[in-house]
Amino acid sequence: MAKKKSAPAAADDAPAVLDGLPATRNGAAAAAEDGAAAGAGAAAAAAADAAAAAPDPLAPTLRKVTRNIVPLGMAIIFISNIDRSNLAYGALTFNRDNGFGPSVYSTAVSLFFVTYCVLQMPSNLVMLRVGYRPWLTMLLIGWGIVATCFSLVTKAWSLYLLRVLLGILEAGALPALWHVFAVFFPARRITVPFSTLSIAILLANMLASPLATGLLAMDGLGGLKGWQWLFLIEGIPAVLIGALTWIFLPPAVASARFLDREERAALEAAVEKDRAGTRGAGSAREVFALTRRALANPYVGVAFVANTMSSLAAQITLTFTPIIISNIINGTALDNSASVAARAGSRALKPVALTVVPYALAASLSLAVAFSAERRHEQFLHAAGCLLASGACLMLVPLLLHASSVAGFVALCLAIAAGSASSPPMMVLVARLCLGDDQAVVLPVINSAVVLGGIVGPLATGAMLNRLGGFTYVFVIMGALNTLEAVTVVIVRWWVLREGGLPDGGRNTKNVRAARRIASDAVTAAAAAAAARPDAAASKAVESV
Template sequence: MQDGTGVNERTLIRKIAWRTLPLILLSYFVAVIDRGNISFAAATMNADLGFSETIYGFGASAFFLGYALFEVPSNLLLARFGARRWLARIMLTWGLISIATAFIRSPVQFYAMRFALGVAEAGFYPGVILYLTSWFPGAHRAWAISRFYVALPLSFIVMGSLAAPLLAMDGLAGMQGWQWLLIMEGLPSVVLAAVLLLALPDRPETARWLNAAERAWLGDALAVETAAAGDHGHSLLRALTNRYVLLLGMANACNFIAINAIVFSAPRLLAHDTGFGVAGVGQIVSASGVAIALGLLLVGTVAGQTVARTVAAYIGLVLLAGAGLVLLWLGGTGETSIGGYILFMAASQVAGMLPLAMVSRLILAADRAGGLAMANTISQSGAFVGPILWGVLADRTGSYHLGVALLIPMMAGSAAFAMLVRARSMQLP
């Protein structure tokens, strides 16, 4: 669609996407690998270091405690120093900490390194959403988020494929296979930090590849969106206590309780239900990545054009994820467990990218830095609880069966919180 300025909206959005999203996608890709590769390392790390399921669950959750505590200050610093420099800083520190985790020897060291990794990565995801709000008008934002969020399923595909060969390096240079896995998958973050610092465009005003007409069109489109929300100045307290920030944060917290309980134990859960080894389980995890990617491409295209559609898509997805958990809980056959796992992962992970897209359109532009970080902080509180609860239940009962059953109501709760946002979403374009 071309307006009086001679700017074709669709062409401009695609141009911006090609200039910004590939680097963001690659960065998020290595972020997910560095936070999640511990699930494959645990297959041998727990035995080598004598870690119980409870110890592992606390360690896996410690990441999200550090992440949540430093989410808001990190996003405010990003708004102050600029996305390019701050995102590069985040990547460098988390890459170094991920590598250092390979040398832990005790539960306390495990907890400390996972907490430090969360602190280092804090603010990355809401920071990226904040960054995208300065490049993509609201009608295109969910589409843009879905395109970089596809890094998440791609990381599952790569993790599932690389786990077995990296663990097979056991004994090389006197180190265990799980140590090699953490080191080799942490190195790309350090390298990519330098690339991000050099190549990521900071904001439209300084982008030389935008001409004057394109820059003016984008500025006008974003200004119209800001004016529609009203200009009340910046208030951190207002941002942190906004009703929609709290409701959508709680909706995603319920979702993330289930996601992280399953994700951080998936290799062992699937091995138990199917009898497969590391390579076979890796193929299942990779298959779930393909399913998530397909879901993202579909939902990002059709659900993000209005806020009401995005809310409806979120509710449907978390209920579908609940159905996947029911299949996983019923088990009985390897096929049922595999199908339930893939359905749950695809629906819940696609749903997980929608709340911040909604928050960015439901709150004032001046409040986005604090509001987006707060919504994600609440979400990550659920990510913190899930693995701990899961580990304790697994140690107490000797299986994952009860844990899966207790996750099912979480998805219904997630849908209920989102329903409370639906009335407001119907009033917005």
Template sequence: MRPHEMARKQEDSELELTALQPAVDRKQHEPVPGHQHDYEKALITRVYWGLLPWMFITGLFTYFDRANFSFAAPALRHDLGLSNAAYGLASGILFAGYAALAIPSNLVISCVGAKVWLPVLTTAWGIIAAAQAAVKEEKALIALRFFLGAAEAGCFPGMWFHSTKFLRDSELTLAYAVILSSAVISQVVGAPLAAALLLMEGVCGLHGWQWLFIIEGAATCLWGIVLAVALAACPASAWFLSREQREWLQKRQDQEQARRQADLAKSGKAWAPLLSLRMWWLSFAWLLIGATITNIIVWTPLLLDAALSGTFNGQLQAHGVASADPRAEAWHNAKLALITSILYVPTAVAMIGVGWSSRRFEERRWHCFVPLVIAGIAFMFVPLGMTRGAISGFVLMIVSAVGTWAVYGPMVSWPNTLLHGRGAAVGLAFYNVLGAIGGFVSPYVVGRLSNGGSYNSSMYVQGAFNLAAALMVLAPSAWDIESIGMHRLGDWIEACLKEVVGCKIGI
């Protein structure tokens, strides 16, 4: 062979090896079938760390802006002259705005994506939250609270929907539990911060509660800018994954989406999950739970104030320092915020623990039923505990909060077994709307029940909410209610009772 022919052949071989090298590299990074599970597990762990912290902190800011209202409540009610009923209405009206805009907001997020829409929502509610510092009368406060709820409406449903772009149904329970633990951790972190800001009473001629709204609202606006930069739009653009991992995860999620769409196509109706009695049954259980959770956030500082002043079981009175030294009042309100944070430490642990256990054992029903029963019974005994002393009553309030909040992860991830594809955005928003309706009604109900008497009746109502929700999530045959038909309603009731009491009855 001539020298020039040998050189040409060597060049062709080198070019062929160079062309094949990327394919070889990709093959080296692809998981071997025998190690598929380990590869997937490690990748999902990386997704958790790359995705959840941003949404967790967003949840923190959401609940900072909600909890601020309860921490400011003692001083705010005094300065604006709000009754318990008016305070309950101002607290609950947030969820009216939330319910009104939840589905439209999630339709937008399904079109433009979380990377665009979540920063917009975050900045908007930060501005509105800060504007609460300027209110001088009840009507203006109620209007701002409505618009605050409207701005926040797409936040959690949007994050739930965004999570489905990266995770399968079985991986969502833990993710939701982590995101939603921000609700209770925000109280732990936010309470000392609120206490410090309330002590700014008189600085620049403003009340402490005004500084609370201004500073935390401004921080929320800044976080909206951070979120626009840091949040990954989809697996294919996830900066925290390697190129091979992005391709693999995007392929997996595309297949998962195709499977969900195929399941949905079998029903022949794009909106079939929303017309399902199963979805309504689960949503009403969530409504009852959401009602109690909202009351815990909104009323705990005032319940604690009443317990410490000895008026929990009797005629409500303004605390003595309210009409005396403003600095003394500010210090008293700061102490209430700090003591309230004690309630949320075990609550956060319970949320993470139950969410992890639910995912580990792939079970939701009993993980919801047991905590809700414990919480319901504890609520019923709070009035009796308060007659024995503020400490015993507060301990029962802690047990009530722990049991109620613990079911957040399993309950929020449950609809994903019924909702698929783009309809999941609307379905999750619908689910959240019913929870918001509970949040709208319950604070006002508590305010009316306690406006001229004691808090006892409100504790019984919240206990009843939890027990009713527990019974709803327990009955497994509820998920077959559509298939059994009304003519077999007796058999369905028998099956439910058999599950509850473990015995056969004749109907």
């Protein structure tokens, strides 16, 4: 009697692995059910493997789209970031020659982001009405002209005015390109295209350093100062790219001449499937309805706060990296004698040239993180891990600088690289938190949160620089904010999974490897059950698995 009881007891333990099947079974019936469940799990895993291995019929079409759309988008973002950040690279001599201190410089930097932030969503709503091709063309030509005018600055008011105008004109570029990519790429294939925009930003930061070094070295040529050559030469490409945008960017998938008729139809159908259940913005009433619907998304507010935190650190480092490096070289980074201007008689080429190191590392790491996130279809942990590493390195910079300027510089480079690498998965994650035309509102709103850091960060840094031990507290605060955002991203991940997954249907945790693991657990459970049951039916159940 005791022996007969033991077999059902073992059988009752096995179903716990098999996703809550009833435990009131015995003998061969239990083993047969276990075997069937295991077989179903194995079949599901095989189906997942087959789906993953099957060729994507859209792949050739998307390769053509990538070749024709992505490079132009990257060029637009590249020159946008060159023109907004060249003030940072010319700052050391620009501030010295014009007599500008930390207050004037940080105010000028922040003014750009005020208009850039406020006009992100209005600019994109106008774009939805007039079309992205004419809108992008106008923006590029306009900011190219403004960018060249920085070479004429002699007073603080002229610097402020030009930064405001540049912010107005650049505000719509990145959100418009987000919309362009959403038009030409299905949601399941948009991670890498979106990530290329972040890579373009990082390439701009990386190449801005050698470009600025070369242009600043032209100091005295033709009677112009180095920073004047910097603004003149770096403003012209935006005008040229504006003309190329009008010529080469199709206004819709239906007019893309690099695709044949069948490819256009298939791509439109795939993209339209992602837009199911959403409506575009045509009349003013539809625009407001779209805005109201998009902002009602519960994830948007949390994403706004999270991106604001990390943007503070990102914008401070972008604005002050050459200045921080200059102060590290001079040994003044952690005391109140830290300066935003070069020393008299110095062309300040070395700190500008060294800025290439953190951003070259950032570009490489960001590309690796972006491909890893797409391959695993997971953005939460990639973003959180990068932010956590960046926060730790930033908080270590002051400690390491006391020991060695080289160690402090290395920690700064690692912090910038890790923080930048969080941008691609964060950008894609925000896009996945909404659907269809809602992205035209949500993405500018989130990007406005990002540029809020460009308003607050430089102003706060300018206020602390000569009062609270140079950049000491700046490093600590930046590190704490990145760490806090990493925690926020993990909390949002828990929230999304608790609510049943992302709006685009993804759960970020269910993949082929998970299916294989479930099937393997089922097989193991069935084998254990069969070992506990000497009857032939149980053995046949295991054989069926």
